[in-house]
Amino acid sequence: MSGAGRTTSRNPQVGAGKTVPRLPETEAVLEVRRAVRGWLAEYAPEVSSGVAVALSGGADSLALAAAAVVEAGHVDALVVDHRLQPGSGEVAAAAAAAALKLGCRSARVLAVQVGSAGGLEAAARQARYAALDAARAGLPVLLGHTLDDQAETVLLGLARGSGGRSIQGMAAFADPWGRPLLGVRRAATRQLCADLGLTPHEDPHNSAPEFTRVRLRTEVLPLLEDVLGGGVAAALARTAEQLRADGAVLDALAGELLRAASVDSNSEHSEGSDSNGVSLSIETLATAPAALRRRAVRAWLLAGGAKALTGKHLHAVDELITAWRGQGGVAVGGGGPGSRLVAAREHGRLTMRLR
Incomplete structure (x- = not known):
């Protein structure tokens, strides 16, 4: 999943005396510009060095790049070529050329090798984000996710049934990833492209019914909008x-609980040692509200090396605290060859060790 090749083009028309391009003041253009301007004001007030935009050549990322050039000034376009379809290199080159025409300072094509772990969608996402992170040169990377994408993400999280965290959707900023368009409908980005005379690339994967997200987009959300009288996508985004x-407040309170329950295990005389040197007091956890306890335990597990935690994992570990019947430890997805990372109850404490 590492980058297999990189081609960078510099825009000769962009320099110290750069003239900000003028865009038509249509409704769609102004809406997207306001969204980008608001995001920059809240999350990146100092952008003298610029931002990067992840550009696929689709309508959402093209609209984002066009608005960012005006609002942020210096924009470097990063185009990931997943090489999953014939002609993907030509599509990436066309996206880079469009970026330079819009006024981006540079456009870089990042060719990646997509593996197979976790399925095609997950593997492509992992390869894409790794390549973007390696190429961003310290700049925040703006992603073209819209309100419609947010609604789809919430529905996918709801199907997982892992509690409130799974339906919080995507964050407007999770360093280094920025999403200025989470309040903008997909129709607005398409209209902006039409207003600017841009022809977005239509990725065949975005209409392939074998992908769950595509069926949500083309079947489930339209049906919900029809049955419930419209406004469903916006309502899902507001809920997220x-x-x-709310989650930010609960996380802060859970952090206080975690600090109160933590015991330095490595200073104690016990068999073995915890994977992160910290065990947790069962008494402190058991007397805490369930919502805070589970969040604190989740944070502790992740800090100790647990991988791919699910609601089932958390429920089983929580039962070690609140429904103790002498049950054995719970494998929590970490470890290595020949060993597993296991959370267990020992002498009034919650421990986590390789076994």
Whole structure:
């Protein structure tokens, strides 16, 4: 999944005396520009060195790049070529050329090798983000996710059934990833492209019914909008935003609980040692509200090296605290060849060790 090749083009028309391009003041253009301007004001007030934009050549990322050039000034376009379809190199080159025409400072094509772990969608996402992170040169990377994408993400999280965290959707900023368009509908980005005379690339994967997200987009959300009288996508996005705000408060309180329950295991005389040198007091955890306890335990497990935690993992570990019947430890997805990372209850404490 590493980058297999990189081609960078510099825009000769962009320099110290750069003239900000003028865009038509249509409704769609102004909406996207306001979204980008608001994001920059809140999350990146100092952007003298610029931002990077992940550009696929689709309508969302083209609209984002066009608005970012005006609002942020210096924009470097990063185009990932997944090499999963015939002609993908030509598509990537066309996207880079469009970026330079829009006024981006540079456009870089990143060719990647997509593996197979976790399925095609997950492997492509991992390869894409790794390549973007390696190429961003310290700049925040703006992604073209829209309100529609947010609604789809919330529905996917709801199907997982892992609690409020799974339906919080995508964050507007999770360093280094920025999503200025989470309040903008996909129709607006398409209209901006039409207003600017841009022809977006239509990725065949975006209409392939074998992908769950595509079926949500083309079948489930339209049906919900029809049955419930419209406004479903916006309502789902608002729900995600509210849950994210609530989650931030709960996470802070859970952090206080985790500090109160933590015991330095390596200073104790016990068999073996915990993977992160910290065990947790069962008594402290058991007397805490369930919502805080589970969040604290989740943070502790992740810090100790647990991987791919699910609601089932967390429920089983929580039962070690609140429904103790002498049950054995819980494998929590970490470890290595010949060993597993296991959370267990020992002498009134919750421990996590390789076994």
